[in-house]
Structures are given as C-alpha cells and as structure tokens.
Amino acid sequence: MxxxxxxxxxxxxxxxxxxLTRGCASKEVEILVLRHEVAVLRRQVARPRPNWADQALLAALARRLPARLRLHRIVTPGTLLAWHRGLVKKKWTYPVKQGRPSIAEEIRV
Known part of the structure; x- marks a missing residue:
C-alpha cells in the first residue's frame, strides 16, 4: 500500500x-509540438493522418526536441523517414506500361 x-x-x-535542468527553448519547443499533436488528434477519430502542412511543421519542430523526447511523440524518426520515402515515391514514379511492346511493321509480315 x-x-x-x-x-x-x-x-x-x-x-x-x-x-528544472532543461533549458527554456527546449521546453517551449516541446509545448509547441504537444499542442500541435493535440490539434491533429482532435481533428481525427481513428488513426492520425496529418496533412502535408502538419507533417512539415511537426518535422521541423521535432528536430529541435532532445532525442529521448522524440521517441514518445506521434512523429518519431521512423515516421519522418516514412514521410520522406512517400514524398520521393510520389515524385519519382514512372508510368507502368501494360502489355507487350509493339512489334515493328517489317517484322510482322
């Protein structure tokens, strides 16, 4: 008991x-990150799906947090890497050509 x-x-x-031992700037950044996370979570009922502006803001602020505090946020280093992979995947995709390639006229005879 x-x-x-x-x-x-x-x-x-x-x-x-x-x-008490942490600096003022670190505390203020943590408060900003927490407030923004709460705002994102309030907008959503199920799994959080932040839009690109939310991702950019959280990514920028998360860099200012100490490493041990970054692990307990909805934006972890793994989340940031996944967002960046998604951006690269969207930007650098090529159209998939379906079917067989066409055969030249002289070969088809």
Whole structure:
C-alpha cells in the first residue's frame, strides 16, 4: 500500500527535477509540438493522418526536441523517414506500361 503511494510521488519529483535542468527553448519547443499533436488528434477519430502542412511543421519542430523526447511523440524518426520515402515515391514514379511492346511493321509480315 505504501509503495503504491510512494512510487508515483518519487516519479513525479524526478520528473520535476528533469524539467528544472532543461533549458527554456527546449521546453517551449516541446509545448509547441504537444499542442500541435493535440490539434491533429482532435481533428481525427481513428488513426492520425496529418496533412502535408502538419507533417512539415511537426518535422521541423521535432528536430529541435532532445532525442529521448522524440521517441514518445506521434512523429518519431521512423515516421519522418516514412514521410520522406512517400514524398520521393510520389515524385519519382514512372508510368507502368501494360502489355507487350509493339512489334515493328517489317517484322510482322
């Protein structure tokens, strides 16, 4: 019983001590990222599908967060890489030609 009460208290105190040692800019960037994530999640009921503007903003702000904080956001480094792969895939795709290639007239005779 005492452990159930003491453990959350100790975790909270350590969390506050970590916040005290971080810089102001890091805290402000984290707040901006969290606010934008909440805005994206409020617009959607199921799986979050941010539009290109959301992706750009979250990608830019996520770079300013410390590495250990980036792992717990909806925009992880893996998510950023997937977005970039999708952009490259859209930009550099070639049309697929269906069927056999045509045969020259002199060969068809």
């Amino acid at each position: 005492l452990f159930r009460l003491l453990y959350p208290l100790v975790v909270r105190v350590f969390g506050w001590s970590v916040l």
